[in-house]
Amino acid sequence: xxxxxxxxxxxxxxxxxxGEFYADPYPTYRALRENEPVKRMxxxxxxxxxxxxxxxxxxxxxxxxxxxxxxxxxxxxxxxxYDHHTTSLVFNxxxxxxxxxxxxxxxLSPRAIAGMEPDLVALVxxxxxxxxxxxxxxxxxxxxSAIPVEVIGNLLDVPHEERGPLRDWSLAxxxxxxxxxxxxIFARGNKAVKDFLQYLETLVERRRANPGNPERDVLTRLxxxxxxxxxxxxxxxxxxxxFLLNAGHETTTNLIGNGLVAxxxxxxxxxxxIEHPDLIKTxxxxxxxxxxxxxxxxxxxxxxxxxxxxxxxxGTPVTLCIGAANRDPAQFSDxxxxxxxxxxxxxxxxxxxxHQCAGMALARLEGAIAISRFLARFPDYALNGxxxxxxxVRFRGFMSVPCVVG
Numbered sequence: 001x002x003x004x005x006x007x008x009x010x011x012x013x014x015x016x017x018x019g020e021f022y023a024d025p026y027p028t029y030r031a032l033r034e035n036e037p038v039k040r041m042x043x044x045x046x047x048x049x050x051x052x053x054x055x056x057x058x059x060x061x062x063x064x065x066x067x068x069x070x071x072x073x074x075x076x077x078x079x080x081x082y083d084h085h086t087t088s089l090v091f092n093x094x095x096x097x098x099x100x101x102x103x104x105x106x107x108l109s110p111r112a113i114a115g116m117e118p119d120l121v122a123l124v125x126x127x128x129x130x131x132x133x134x135x136x137x138x139x140x141x142x143x144x145s146a147i148p149v150e151v152i153g154n155l156l157d158v159p160h161e162e163r164g165p166l167r168d169w170s171l172a173x174x175x176x177x178x179x180x181x182x183x184x185i186f187a188r189g190n191k192a193v194k195d196f197l198q199y200l201e202t203l204v205e206r207r208r209a210n211p212g213n214p215e216r217d218v219l220t221r222l223x224x225x226x227x228x229x230x231x232x233x234x235x236x237x238x239x240x241x242x243f244l245l246n247a248g249h250e251t252t253t254n255l256i257g258n259g260l261v262a263x264x265x266x267x268x269x270x271x272x273x274i275e276h277p278d279l280i281k282t283x284x285x286x287x288x289x290x291x292x293x294x295x296x297x298x299x300x301x302x303x304x305x306x307x308x309x310x311x312x313x314x315g316t317p318v319t320l321c322i323g324a325a326n327r328d329p330a331q332f333s334d335x336x337x338x339x340x341x342x343x344x345x346x347x348x349x350x351x352x353x354x355h356q357c358a359g360m361a362l363a364r365l366e367g368a369i370a371i372s373r374f375l376a377r378f379p380d381y382a383l384n385g386x387x388x389x390x391x392x393v394r395f396r397g398f399m400s401v402p403c404v405v406g
Contacts, residue, residue: 140401152166218244331346384403
């Protein structure tokens with residue numbers, strides 16, 4: 001077994017993944033963590049799988065840069081995908097990151113998020129009513145993906161009748177972040193950015209003419225800027241609106257879908273949550289740890305650093321494997337087990353440090369309301385066929401999950 005584990009770690013290449021890895025990457029992550037936790041890839045980058053090493057990289061923003069201009073130039077060339085991913089909040093360092101994050105966080109205050117709860121409950125209950133009427137349903141399309149696209153649409157006050165293309169645009173743009181992409185995926189991603197920008201230009205123009213309440217409308221807040229006169233450029237504004245819609249949509253869809261599938265596959269934990277609904281908050285945290293919606297992050301070293309006895313020179317691309325770190329036995333006891341009451345649970349699904357997810361409080365609220373109300377309404381739900389994974393390594397979720405309710 002040890003030889004198999006060493007061979008699994010030795011043969012790992014993020015650019016040449018097999019089908020079984022997409023189905024279940026965790027045995028590979030375990031082999032890497034135990035044998036080559038700071039793993040050099042054939043392309044010269046490094047792949048990190050230990051919890052403590054990820055925390056080091058997240059917290060040392062000076063040595064581990066999030067700026068992606070150098071890394072993305074050969075991948076995307078002079079394209080709209082390059083413009084988008086190098087302008088987004090998540091792929092920038094301070095001070096640009098700090099400025100954009102401050103504007104966004106101002107509209108995601110605890111009071112603002114608490115104010116969203118009644119509408120969120122009504123949305124979820126309406127979806128559950130529709131599911132009850134047909135019994136056989138598709139968990140992702142009929143439920144998990146329908147929630148965040150409405151929530152983020154509400155945050156930016158996108159008219160309901162204009163929200164149809166948002167999910168497809170999001171999937172196309174985020175799909176282009178995979179370690180290796182085809183010409184088709186590249187073209188689809190660029191077209192999605194182009195179409196998204198054209199739509200947002202008209203939306204911003206309308207909002208400038210008719211501003212919303214900046215306490216609740218993130219787009220109005222981003223347009224108006226801070227009281228001290230700090231504002232985003234037009235390019236920053238448009239691309240960070242795309243980022244907000246994408247980041248808030250895909251990862252939360254995965255949280256809800258991954259959670260309900262994992263609970264169906266762990267019936268004792270499902271029963272435990274149904275019997276003790278007060279555990280929903282720790283259950284959401286455990287789902288985030290056990291099946292992290294976002295599995296990978298990336299950094300570029302700006303100086304010579306050492307991790308676990310391995311020296312990385314300045315200018316080295318580094319992949320942070322959140323999915324592996326969240327199952328590190330040095331941090332979590334019995335990490336391969338789903339435990340909805342796990343506490344403490346300092347997982348890295350939302351990262352940590354300066355780049356900790358700006359929307360994590362909203363994602364937690366969406367996950368808690370969606371999963372708890374689904375279980376209360378349909379405690380006997382069951383999978384009705386084989387779930388289909390999204391076929392991606394960075395964002396772990398399902399494309400479709402056939403289900404049935406009694």
